Amino acid sequence: MTFGPSARRLIRRLDPDRPKLLAVIALAVTSVVLNVVGPKILGHATDLIFVGVIGKQLPAGTTPEQAIAAARASGNDNFANLLAGMDFVPGRGIDFGALGTVLLWVLGIYLAASAFAWLQGYLLNDVVQRTVFRLREDVEDKLNRLPLRFFDGQPRGELLSRVTNDIDNVSQTLQQTMSQLLTSLLTVIGVLAMMFVISPLLALIALITIPLSMIVTAQIAKRSQKHFVAQWAHTGSLNAHIEEAFTGHELVKVFGRRPEVEEVFRQRNEELFKASFGAQFVSGIIMPMMMFIGNLNYVAIAVVGGVRVATGSMTLGDVQAFIQYSRQFTQPLTQAASMANLLQSGVASAERVFELLDAEEQAPDPAAPVPPTVRQGRVEFDHVSFSYDPEQPLIEDLSLVAEPGHTVAIVGPTGAGKTTLVNLVMRFYELDSGRITLDGVDITAMRRDDLRSHIGMVLQDTWLFGGTIRENIAYGNPQATEEQIQAAARATFVDRFVRTLPDGYDTVIDEEGSNVSAGEKQLLTIARAFLADPSLLILDEATSSVDTRTEVLVQHAMAALRSDRTSFVIAHRLSTIRDADLILVMDAGRIVEHGTHDELLTARGAYHRLYSAQFSGAAVTDEEEATAVR
Known part of the structure; x- marks a missing residue:
């Protein structure tokens, strides 16, 4: 969308490897100079052959001047002019000794040029891969600094596409274009200089192709640029749909929505096809156009050069060298033009990565954070207000206190703000006004890591990573011993099902956790929180996936865990929070009731x-039931 600034920003990311880049440029210059000198020396070899062939046909014993005069006397002025431009000896054939020396020089020059080019490619590959390595690191660091609000508004597939596909495309672009563009630019400069040395007239003819090529390339690139932007945008959209569809593959099957999913895929795939086809087709026109212009240039040089050889203004070797130079001159322009599609594609991907790097970050930790001194777990909300959308207030002027060791249960209808409340304690979102304190310290005065080190959290949506059961439990406390891990597992009734597995605690769980049941996954996340030994415990429907008998056992284990700890329990099943010290009933972001169960x-x-709707639905009035449903 902004090709120039984005391309310059991408190039600036190479700055940390500037010494290597300078070495790359020096090696490229050396390689190009040697390649440029080669045709001129090779032209001298052609002159030796041509002079030998012509000299052999002339009578021995005569001088060159006599041979030229004889040609003019016979009326062959063109041949005389040709001889006048040559350094020949009548009667002498090809000097194979001199010819062999010249050819050896050419061979050595081209071998040296190849060696320098190989070394240049090696160093450039190191520079590019280190640059992409740093780019991936920056993206990873950026993702860790982005607020949860950012991820709420981004499809996961789209985000993954930027982190994987787009960075890979940037890497490919830098790898394939930087060396070619550098070599092409140096070759054009070097060849142009040699062309002016050989024949200024022919050099001017060759120069006509430069503005013509630039105009053609610019006009075509301008039309293809928007297609490349659309191509990578549609790639991200398609990846987002695929990731979403396969994550919920079972539900898609259950509800018979496969035709709709396939239709969305077909539409987005079609959009990607059209954008990709347009980008490659339009930019692909550049190469044939450049070849056409190059061929016109070649014909013009061949005709004019032939006339000048015939008139003795140039030697045949110089014309041959110039024709080679004309090919070397147009070839870099053609290569650069052919890379326009790759370059545009890479810059389009770079823009998408830069958009991610430029996203607004969460508020930084304080410069002088207040270290946590006590671990009592007293939480106070002081006139807290928060909303996801400024136009739709959610929590307004909320005040409450959770005393150390107390269990605070939060109930209410869906969308009342229950999960939002605990997310604010975790500083996943920043308050609009008011403050929250933990043990008397404003949580905004603490480092996020210090704050969260006090908190253990078990969510309704379980998350396990690819690794052993032992590693997943130890995620809550990496320094835990084997005895501590197994103690936490026994406390949460994980140990009893782990013992039935062939590999026990060494059982490897895949990334989706598909080889354990939903209830077992939830028990593992509870064991993880047990092992963390937090001063503040947050349970968001933590037993929703376990059976009734296990739930009773886990409730007893949680009661032991909650002793001397402050606990926030979000529950829809009110039977699980009867023993809570304080129950908060929320509705539309406000606490409408609070007290004990009784x-x-x-x-x-x-x-x-709410309680009657769950346990004595038949006994409530129609009005009460309608209110409960609302």
């Missing part, structure tokens, strides 16, 4: 309606 039932308010 107090709230006695009050016969919102909590009573």
Whole structure:
């Protein structure tokens, strides 16, 4: 979308390897100079052969001047002019000794040029791969600094496409274009200089192709640029759909939505096809056009050069060298033009990566953070307000206190702000106003890592990574001993099903956790939180996937875990929070009721309606049931 600035920004990322880049340029200059000198020396070999062939046909014993005069006397002025431009000896044939020396020089020059070119490619490959390595590191660091709000608005497949496909495309572009563009530029300069040395007239003829080539390339590239931007945008969109469809593959099958999924895939695949075809077709026109211009240039040089040889203004070797130079001159221009599609594609991908790198980051940690001194777990909300969308307020002027060792249960209808409340404690989102304190310290005055080191969290959506069961449990405390890991597993009833597995704690779980049940996955995440030994525990429907008997056992284990710890429990099944020290009933971001289980039932308010809807639905009135549903 902004080719020039994006390309310059991409090139600036090579700055850390500037010494190697300078070495690359020096090697490229040396290689190009040797390649440029080669045709001129090879032209001298052609002159030796041609002079030998012509000299052999002339009578021995005569001088060159006599041979030229004889040709003019016979009326062959063109042949006389040809002889006048040559250094020949009548009667002498080809000097094979001199010819062999020249050819050996040419061979040595081309071998040296190839060696320098190989070394240049080796160093450039190192520079490019290190640059892409740093780019991947920067993207990884950036992802860790982005707020959760950013990920909420990005399809995972689209984000993965930027991190993988687009960076790989940038790597390929730098690898394939940098060396060629550098060599092409130096070759054009070197060849042009040699062409002016040999024949300024023919050099001017060759120069006509430069503005013509630039105009053609610029006009075509301008039309193909938008297609490359669309190509990579559609690639990200298609990847997002594929990732989404295969993540929910079972549900797609269950609800019979495969035709709709396939139709969306077909449409997005068609859009990607059209964008890719347009980008490659339009940019692909550049190469044939450049070849056509190059051939016109070749014909013009051959005709004019032939006339000048016939008139004695140039030697045949110089014309041969000039024709080679004309090929060397147009070939870099053609190569550069043929790389326009690759270059545009790479810069389009670079733009998408730069957009990610330029995304607004979460607020930085304070310069002088307050270190946590006590681990009691007292949490206070002081006139807190927060909204995802400024136009739609969610939590307004909320105040509450969770005392150390107390269990605070949060209930309410979907969308009431229950999970948002604990996300604010974790600083996944920043407050609009008010403050939250942990043990008397404002959480914004603490480093996020220090804050979260106090907190253990178990979510309804379980997350396990590819590794052993032992490694997944130890994720909560990497320094834990084997005894501590197994103790946490026994406390959360993980140990009993792990013992039934052939490899026990060494059982490898795949990235999707498909080789353990949903309930077992949730137990593993609970064991992970147990092992972390936090002062503040957050349980977001942590037992939603376990059976009733296991849930009772886990509730007892959690009761032991919650002793001397503050716990926030988000629950939809109200039977799990009867023993909570404080129950908060939320609706539309506000706490509409608070108290113990018995107090709230006695009050016969919102909590009573929710409880009745779950356990005595037939006994409630129609009005109460409608209210509970709302």
